[in-house]
Amino acid sequence: MIRDPLGAFVPGTACVVQATGDGPLAGTTFAAKDLFDVAGHVTGCGNPDWARTHAPAKRHAAAVKALLDAGSTLVGKAITDEISLGLVGRNRFEGTPLNPKAPDRVPGGSSSGSASAVAGGLVDTALGTDSGGSVRTPAAFCGLYGLRPTLGRISCEGMMLQSPTFDTCGWFAADGEMFARVGAVLLGAPIGGPAFSRMIVATDCFAIADEPVRAALAPAVARLAGAFASVVEAPLATGDILEWSAAQSLLQRAEFSATFAPFVEAAVPRFSIEVGTTLALAALIGEADLVGPKAFRAEATARMVDLLGDDGVICLPTTPILPPPRDEPFSALMRSVGRIVELTAIAGLTGHPQVNLPLADHGGIPVGLSLIGPKGSDERLVAFARDFPAA
Structure with missing residues (x-):
């Protein structure tokens, strides 16, 4: 298990997978937000009752597999805001990762552990998800490069979907060159093209x-x-x-309410007050x-x-x-x-x-x-x- 002075990784969880290829990311390491499936491990989604009620993944998420095949080694599952519903990076159950660039400030969420691990030099890159800002916010707060891709541009197979018409798979890097190397792998295309004018x-x-x-x-x-x-x-x-954020909030809340309703009904899970309140209010949104x-x-x-x-x-x-x-x-x-x-x-x-x-x-x-x-x-x-x- 990787040494973790930042509290960036899911506590008590050893999740190391050696690279399966010798490609453009050979010799590098990465972390995966605990919304991405890793074969043989439970995708905990930042909530103990989610972890308790879900079986280990049978295969790697598409983005995890892409990085492994490109030569990078997975060294751990990174903390996420609880069931990805957050933008500041605090998790009642697993803690708040350190913001290495501003230790008295939050790291941003919900890809908090991923950003913390990259900003603190524990890994070369890390996978995050972005529905309402969950890569962009921690990238900004931790001083990193981060991309929310075009919707549907990177496969979300094997990634826990929160709000399907908003969910994207993104990544972090501390320097532009590493950012581009990882981007070429995840986007499946050379980095470049016509310059913006x-x-x-x-x-x-x-x-x-x-x-x-x-x-x-x-x-x-x-x-x-x-x-x-x-x-x-x-x-x-x-x-x-x-008006843009008002529309986004209603649409995204309606989607994640539908996503998590079966889990809430079946498991009657424990939630922090902010997540429980968010879900309760989202359930009141109707089609009209x-x-x-x-x-x-x-x-x-x-x-x-x-x-x-x-x-x-x-x-x-x-x-x-x-x-x-x-x-x-x-x-x-x-x-x-x-x-x-x-x-x-x-x-x-x-x-x-x-x-x-x-x-x-x-x-x-x-x-x-x-x-x-x-x-x-x-x-x-x-x-x-x-x-x-x-x-």
Whole structure:
């Protein structure tokens, strides 16, 4: 079992699988969020009653197998927020992984252990999942490269699905070169493609960010501008940008309520207050409540397609807030989750790829800057992240 000074791995769980190939990731190591199946091991999903009521996996998840076949060795299952319902990284049952870049702050979730392990140098890369922001948020909070891919771009076979029309498989790396090496394996294609020529700086997204975030990102945005032939400042939304997160929240909650309802009925599981409350409120959502959000989703997606074309990217803060303190009270953390979704909802609602670039900090606390690209531009976003200088 790997030495774990960060509390990044599921306690008491030894899960080591040697590489099965000698490919482009030979000699590297990775962690898998405890939502990915590993043959012979229970996928615990951050909840003891889920682990108790589920049998060991019979085969590896597709993403786990891809990394093993490429020459990387799995060294452990990383902690996730409980049944992946969280964005700050606290798990009542398994603990809160350390944020190596800001030890007094949360690491972000729900791929908290994966980000912690990479940021702390325990592994070269790690698998995460992103439905409402669960790769992008910990990447931003821990100062890492992280991608939420185009919906459906990377296989989710063998990954616990929470909200099927939002769920994606992503990954983390501490440097651009490793980020691209892993990306080529998971995306199954060479990293590169036509360069983006336009950057739209989403003024409404920056406007709702806290002042320390805006101030930290201003120099990074100015640096990014030099990489594009055209840079314009414009609002992303035609109305209130917060309508995007309102629609995303209702749709995602309805989906994960349906996902977990059979488990709740059969196992009557123990939940933390935040997860139990979230599930209880989600169960009250009816079909009539989803008519408006579904229509809005189609409109928002069309808006993104129009703005991006084939050659554009949207620039925005990854999260509108700094990572909250580890000891922040429950009520304040719930407010923080609501703030985070204000911006992570955009790519999740519309199925677009989004990359976090670790280009800024506020007094040493990481601040993430994001680019959202056209659907299917994943390889191009990763290439930009690899080639743009970090400092």
